[in-house]
Amino acid sequence: MKVKVGDVVVPGDIVDDISGVKTETKCILGPGLRRYSENVIVCKSGIIRKKNPNTYWVDGHQRRYIPVRGESVVGVVVNKSVEIFKVDIGASEFASLSYTAFEGATKKNRPDVKLGDVLFAKLKVASMDMEAELECVDSRGKQAGMGVVADDGFLFTCSINVVRKILSPKCPLLKTLGREVPHEIAVGMNGKVWLKARTTKETIALMNAILAVEYISNEETNAMCAKIVKSLQRRDQEGICELKMPR
Template sequence: MCYIVQLPLSYTNTMDTVESAMHSCFKNKVGEVLLPGDRFCFGLGETDSKPLKVICGPGLRRNGDEVHVCKSGILRYKQPNLYWIDSQQRRYVPAKGETVIGIVTVKSGDIFKVDVGGSEQASLSYLAFEGSTKRNRPNVQVGDLVYGQFIIANKDMEPELTCIDSCGRANGMGVFGAGGLMFKVSLGLVRRLLAPQSEVVKDLENLFPFELVVGMNGRVWVKAKSLQQTLIVANLLESCENMSALQRQALFRRVVDRAF
């Protein structure tokens, strides 16, 4: 199905009016289920103004003046001009700039091979750690969990990870995971957990203190004071994926009443 949108010339005068026009174009579809093959066409008419800029997130692909839907799910919107498809996909496709949880599988010379849940393993240099030099190598073993960021991720090259930012700082990345539990959830739940002021995380924090690491590849690591509390947090995260806010809060209250 094709949704053709013709923007009036008056909408291309300023950036604010363009963004308002974008929102009005999609407002009838935001929150609805779209299927692969659906597309939106933006006709700007004959004007010297800059073309409409649309930032396409997961599930959407820009092709000239058209936006193609390549995943089934619910169309979501974030100001000022970001759109994506919220789906329950579990298969991860690496993307540059995303932070993920990986498992070291091979040590080969100066390169570590890391399983990130994609179609192929990513490479991680021993120099991609804070303070690492040729003489001072990081203590990374096969089976360790690493939290890193993609610096190369496209269909024509092998994915490459790093555990330092542009300033050479770890900034929370590196080897971790001692004593915790890692499990896998859908990519839709991952985005909800990573959202600013996540309601799911806030409700969990009211139970008991715990550590939480979330990767964009659908892997989640948790650690609480005891093994029992760690398992409770993991089970709650897995069970609340398809619950409403009221259902989730009711479940958390029952858990608190039984645990304490």
């Protein structure tokens, strides 16, 4: 069945908008689309989306992550050998991470990475026929915020749809809460989020806000953020009053 941008699709559908387009016209195919001969075939259920000028993908609700080259992910170190670490990024198989894929790392100067550590990394290799490979440096060999994150944060999993929404420039969640509730956050395109706020209450409130944003509009998100900030401020004031009360 032939479909176009905005249609609900299922695996096997042919995207009419870009099938048969000349190879000279550059088209970027995102998650859910594969090119076979002259046709672009849908390989997962969802809605066809387009970002100008020529980027197409299938927007669907999923929890199993399919590695895509260049995407930033959050993972947990589950195994280590002589040359590589094995990292769980929520895909069908563990990803590999070389000891030398860190800023300033050499065979003699190895990074201090332990089993169970949470990593923020970027996918260097991602293919259906090859094992996913990670790196913790940018194109200039710099750390750029990647590597092992702090031990005292909180790691949780959400749907990939939530991640795409909160990272969208149109979503006010992270910007609004960032002004009122100081925190550190690492958001992976694989649906894993690492979060650290000043207190446990603030961390839980931020996590619940992220999980709730999937099915609400931007206006409702602003209202929810205001309610969360007001609630946290009230609890802080009550705590201060309790400390000042004489015995």
